[in-house]
Amino acid sequence: MTTLRIAVPNKGSLSVPSEQLLTAAGYRVHRSNRELMIDDTRNDVQFFFLRPRDIAVYVGSGTLDAGISGRDLLIDADTGALEIMPLGYSASTFRFAARPGTLTALADLDGRRVATSYPTLVEKYLAEHGISVRLVKLDGAVETSVQLGIADAVADVVETGTSLRNSGLVVFGDPILESEAVLIQRPELEEDALASFERLRRRLKGVLIARQYVMVDYDCPVEAQAAACALTPGIEAPTVSPLAREGWVAVRSLVRRDRAPFVMDELWEVGARAILVTPLESSRI
Numbered sequence: 001m002t003t004l005r006i007a008v009p010n011k012g013s014l015s016v017p018s019e020q021l022l023t024a025a026g027y028r029v030h031r032s033n034r035e036l037m038i039d040d041t042r043n044d045v046q047f048f049f050l051r052p053r054d055i056a057v058y059v060g061s062g063t064l065d066a067g068i069s070g071r072d073l074l075i076d077a078d079t080g081a082l083e084i085m086p087l088g089y090s091a092s093t094f095r096f097a098a099r100p101g102t103l104t105a106l107a108d109l110d111g112r113r114v115a116t117s118y119p120t121l122v123e124k125y126l127a128e129h130g131i132s133v134r135l136v137k138l139d140g141a142v143e144t145s146v147q148l149g150i151a152d153a154v155a156d157v158v159e160t161g162t163s164l165r166n167s168g169l170v171v172f173g174d175p176i177l178e179s180e181a182v183l184i185q186r187p188e189l190e191e192d193a194l195a196s197f198e199r200l201r202r203r204l205k206g207v208l209i210a211r212q213y214v215m216v217d218y219d220c221p222v223e224a225q226a227a228a229c230a231l232t233p234g235i236e237a238p239t240v241s242p243l244a245r246e247g248w249v250a251v252r253s254l255v256r257r258d259r260a261p262f263v264m265d266e267l268w269e270v271g272a273r274a275i276l277v278t279p280l281e282s283s284r285i
């Protein structure tokens, strides 16, 4: 197998959770000395620590094989790098916002000044909706631009909405995009690299499943087995084993972590007992 070259965000909100995810997947990615590259020889991969905005550029050009980006950054870079899998962190929406009562619908943007750090993403969206604006391209702190008088509206990342509120802005129009961290791949990966990439993808997926699901074990009377299994269908099928106690079975199944307390209540109602929930470390499914 050839060594897979992977781009990892070196700062910003993608950086820490990306390092945590790769570490949980068994990769050596922790930088003790702000290294620019780590050679993880045991896993036959090299990690390159780059600015989040540049990752889709390296991967799209084929210089690097894979990377972690934000969906919004990937679309804005428009390099041909492919989104392979969402990673479940750094979730945000991308929205238009303006002073309350000034602009209230997408059409109101026509001919106005719109500040953003994501000009390609915004231009593409507006072109699709037949609206033309004067884009003001900024590096960050975009929300302040309206107050300072260089823009009539902003198009920016919104998570909690605190930044917009602090700048006296409110969102309008539909969300432009739902974004989160994503695993990306260069176009046309060669066969050899493809096998390494598949291993990376499967390992990351294994950690994501382990974060999303818990293992639920319970005992239940045979008469209640069908109803109980319907509550815990698992990803493929629950495991049902005989119990030493006559007329009872033991069941084991994966349940979504956020659903677990409700499923436990319902299992109890149908007659299940000794219901145990265990967190998962990792998985390969």
Ligand SMILES: Nc1ncnc2c1ncn2[C@@H]1O[C@H](COP(=O)(O)OP(=O)(O)OP(=O)(O)O)[C@@H](O)[C@H]1O
Residues within 6 Å of the ligand: 011, 012, 013, 014, 052, 053, 069, 070, 071, 072, 073, 090, 091, 092, 140, 157, 158, 159, 160, 179, 180, 181
């Ligand atoms: N507050 C936030 N909540 C969730 N995701 C965010 C937030 N801010 C930025 N992002 C996401 O992080 C990625 C942007 O990377 P970037 O490094 O620019 O983030 P950042 O947190 O703005 O970093 P910095 O401001 O230090 O440059 C995008 O995918 C964006 O959607």
Ligand SMILES: O=P(O)(O)OC[C@H]1O[C@H](OP(=O)(O)OP(=O)(O)O)[C@H](O)[C@@H]1O
Residues within 6 Å of the ligand: 139, 140, 141, 142, 143, 156, 157, 158, 159, 160, 161, 162, 163, 164
């Ligand atoms: O809705 P919120 O929870 O307020 O989060 C969204 C804000 O977070 C990021 O800003 P950051 O602090 O990274 O500064 P920047 O705009 O200079 O990148 C993003 O650019 C938004 O401004």
Ligand SMILES: [Mg+2]
Residues within 6 Å of the ligand: 012, 140
């Ligand atoms: Mg930022």
